[in-house]
Amino acid sequence: MDNNKPALYTSLSPALLNLYDVSTSIVVIIDVLRATSTIATALYNGAKCIIPVDSVAECIRIGKQIDGITAGERDGKVAEGLVHGNSPFEYPRSFIENKTLVLTTTNGTKLLQMALDRHARGIITGSFTNLSAVCDYLVAQRQNVILGCAAWKDKVNLEDTLFAGAVISRIRAHFSINCDASHMAETLYEKGRQDLFAFMKNNNASHYHRLNGFGLEKDIRYCLTADGADILPIYDGGKLVVYQTSRESL
Amino acid sequence: MDNNKPALYTSLSPALLNLYDVSTSIVVIIDVLRATSTIATALYNGAKCIIPVDSVAECIRIGKQIDGITAGERDGKVAEGLVHGNSPFEYPRSFIENKTLVLTTTNGTKLLQMALDRHARGIITGSFTNLSAVCDYLVAQRQNVILGCAAWKDKVNLEDTLFAGAVISRIRAHFSINCDASHMAETLYEKGRQDLFAFMKNNNASHYHRLNGFGLEKDIRYCLTADGADILPIYDGGKLVVYQTSRESL
Numbered sequence: 001m002d003n004n005k006p007a008l009y010t011s012l013s014p015a016l017l018n019l020y021d022v023s024t025s026i027v028v029i030i031d032v033l034r035a036t037s038t039i040a041t042a043l044y045n046g047a048k049c050i051i052p053v054d055s056v057a058e059c060i061r062i063g064k065q066i067d068g069i070t071a072g073e074r075d076g077k078v079a080e081g082l083v084h085g086n087s088p089f090e091y092p093r094s095f096i097e098n099k100t101l102v103l104t105t106t107n108g109t110k111l112l113q114m115a116l117d118r119h120a121r122g123i124i125t126g127s128f129t130n131l132s133a134v135c136d137y138l139v140a141q142r143q144n145v146i147l148g149c150a151a152w153k154d155k156v157n158l159e160d161t162l163f164a165g166a167v168i169s170r171i172r173a174h175f176s177i178n179c180d181a182s183h184m185a186e187t188l189y190e191k192g193r194q195d196l197f198a199f200m201k202n203n204n205a206s207h208y209h210r211l212n213g214f215g216l217e218k219d220i221r222y223c224l225t226a227d228g229a230d231i232l233p234i235y236d237g238g239k240l241v242v243y244q245t246s247r248e249s250l
Numbered sequence: 251m252d253n254n255k256p257a258l259y260t261s262l263s264p265a266l267l268n269l270y271d272v273s274t275s276i277v278v279i280i281d282v283l284r285a286t287s288t289i290a291t292a293l294y295n296g297a298k299c300i301i302p303v304d305s306v307a308e309c310i311r312i313g314k315q316i317d318g319i320t321a322g323e324r325d326g327k328v329a330e331g332l333v334h335g336n337s338p339f340e341y342p343r344s345f346i347e348n349k350t351l352v353l354t355t356t357n358g359t360k361l362l363q364m365a366l367d368r369h370a371r372g373i374i375t376g377s378f379t380n381l382s383a384v385c386d387y388l389v390a391q392r393q394n395v396i397l398g399c400a401a402w403k404d405k406v407n408l409e410d411t412l413f414a415g416a417v418i419s420r421i422r423a424h425f426s427i428n429c430d431a432s433h434m435a436e437t438l439y440e441k442g443r444q445d446l447f448a449f450m451k452n453n454n455a456s457h458y459h460r461l462n463g464f465g466l467e468k469d470i471r472y473c474l475t476a477d478g479a480d481i482l483p484i485y486d487g488g489k490l491v492v493y494q495t496s497r498e499s500l
Contacts, residue, residue, distance in 0.1 A: 012406055015265050019404055154269055156262055156431045181406040183453040184438060191441060203433040 006144045008175035010164045010182040013151040014111045020146050022118035028126040028134060028167070029115065031108030031150035032159040033207050034073075034086045036233075037127040037223040039103070039240055041088035044130075044229035046097035049239040052109040056081050059104040069096070072104035076210050079104065087219050088129070088229070107150035112235065115148065123235035124243070128163055128196075128224055133232040135170045137243065145175065147182070158188075158205040159224070162196060165189025166226075196224040256394045258425035260414045260432040263401040264361045270396050272368035278376040278384060278417070279365065281358030281400035282409040283457050284336045286483075287377040287473040289353070289490055291338035294380075294479035296347035299489040302359040306331050309354040319346070322354035326460050329354065337469050338379070338479070357400035362485065365398065373485035374493070378413055378446075378474055383482040385420045387493065395425065397432070408438075408455040409474070412446060415439025416476075446474040 009025075011017045029036060039050055053059050056072060056079045063070035071084035078085035086105055103109065108125075115123050121143060126134040138145050147167060149160035165185035168177065177183070192199030197220065200208040211220055222228060232243040259275075261267045279286060289300055303309050306322060306329045313320035321334035328335035336355055353359065358375075365373050371393060376384040388395050397417060399410035415435035418427065427433070442449030447470065450458040461470055472478060482493040 012262065013266060015269075016263060016404065016406070019265075152430075154266065155429070156266070156434070158430045158434060161430075161434065177454070178456055179405070180402075180408045180411075180453070180456055183455070184406070184408060184411065184434070187441060187453060188434060188437060191437060203430075203437060204427070205433070206428055206430055 005174060005176040006142055008145045008147070008168070008177050008182060009179045010147040010149070010168070010185050012149050012156045012161060012181050013154050014107070014114055014148070015154040017111070017114055017118070017148060021144070022115060022120045022146060024121055025144040025146045026122040026124065026138065026141060027115040027120040027146045027148050028124055028138070029108060029112045029148055029150065030126050030160045030163050031105065031111070032127050032163050032223055033211060034088060034219060034223055035103070035105040035108030035150065036125040037129045038086055038088045038091065039125050039233050040127055040130040040229040040231060042091040042096050042101050043233050043240065043242050044231045045091055045093040047091070048098055048100050049241045050101045050103055050233065051239050052112050053102060053104050054109050054113045056104055059102050063102045066100055068100035068102045070102050074106055076214060087216070088222055089219065107152060111148055111150045125233045125240060126163060126167065128166065128226050129222070129229040130231055131166055131226045133230045135167055137232050138167070139171050139174050152207055157207055158200060158203055159207060161185045162189050162192060166193070197221055200224070255424060255426040256392055258395045258397070258418065258427050258432060259429045260397040260399070260418070260435050262399050262406045262411060262431050263404050264357070264364055264398070265404040267361070267364055267368070267398060271394070272365060272370045272396060274371055275394040275396045276372040276374065276388065276391060277365040277370040277396045277398050278374055278388070279358060279362045279398055279400065280376050280410045280413050281355065281361070282377050282413050282473055283461060284338060284469060284473055285353070285355040285358030285400065286375040287379045288336055288338045288341065289375050289483050290377055290380040290479040290481060292341040292346050292351050293483050293490065293492050294481045295341055295343040297341070298348055298350050299491045300351045300353055300483070301489055302362050303352060303354050304359050304363045306354055309352050313352045316350055318350035318352045320352050324356055326464060337466070338472055339469065357402060361398055361400045375483045375490060376413060376417065378416065378476050379472070379479040380481060381416055381476045383480045385417055387482050388417070389421050389424050402457055407457055408450060408453055409457060411435045412439050412442060416443070447471055450474070
């Protein structure tokens, strides 16, 4: 019976992505702290589109070419040569509306490029800030899904795993899931869901400490809160744009 | 203060091992279902030593050369050309005492070879059957540790992760642990420790289903039980032998 359902897998690190059949799947790029939270927020606040690039040089080049906002981080800080960083709070409507953001990050944009190189059937980005939009889309598409955690320099991280678990917790009935990583992610999420911030802190999540050390507790709390920017970024022709869901017209 | 403690990391898949500094660490090879459980059991029951090899052909060649017992599995079943498999119950004292076992498995022996190639400072094997011996050794050595999960064809699995969590749960005070995978493993273990068999079943662990489908529930239960064969297999000069702990002479 389950065989009629599409398959769902969780790749806990970009170094594991090649174990899954990307070309027949929608890949969800997950980089909770903070790339995919910031992508959802900027689009929610009216950005025209976001161009993800994998190097700072490319970011600067394209930014000049199209008069876009160049932004990005390396190792959790604003990358040298770029003006804007990777905090969702840098992109309020008053600043980003109708503008194009050219973005490069340590892990998220790299994973997106990998999914592209492997001819993913579709690419969207996910974070707690747009949890519902991601889940609604995946259920509606009825396609195989790979939840792709961006991790930290290929090392598995807690926050991306928790988001994978949150998605699975909501949509598991619609998928066939024969994947230990998915079940582990869901179990961790169920354990932490009452207070994800405290769960990150108590589990000594390494990126929690990295960002908290930079005074970014507010960012972390926002990035762990569901549906603060509940639109769906979908990759289309080199850009992330808002997917026009039918529910918007209801 | 923590900086004076050795570091502990968990590699959830062989595909992630290269992220860690193997050459300065003791690597614990973890292949709970069933290679490292069987290794501990055979040595506990008096096997002279175990020669891990990474191919069936090599297994047959060396077996003939030294008149050893050739054993191994591929995809959870006895490998073609070998007489014995990967079940701990195949190696009672009456059969294995004073004999040499030449063993090849899908995942465990491959990971051991990787640790060798990367010049691990030391290599031991771990499983619930020898949990206490592993923990005592790691605490006594005061060296950096990598808990290396053999996984299933590079895909993260639940049982090896749970064993990593069990080790961490016991020895965490002696190590500096800045590793999300380790904290995730420990949290999963704490959640499941009351009944690991039920936890595996309820989490739909893929290898649980694979082996249970072969009628191997007894194997699974044994492999999830602590200290049934509580010796320490240590790799030395091409062989796994019993480490002579000082506690034996107490």
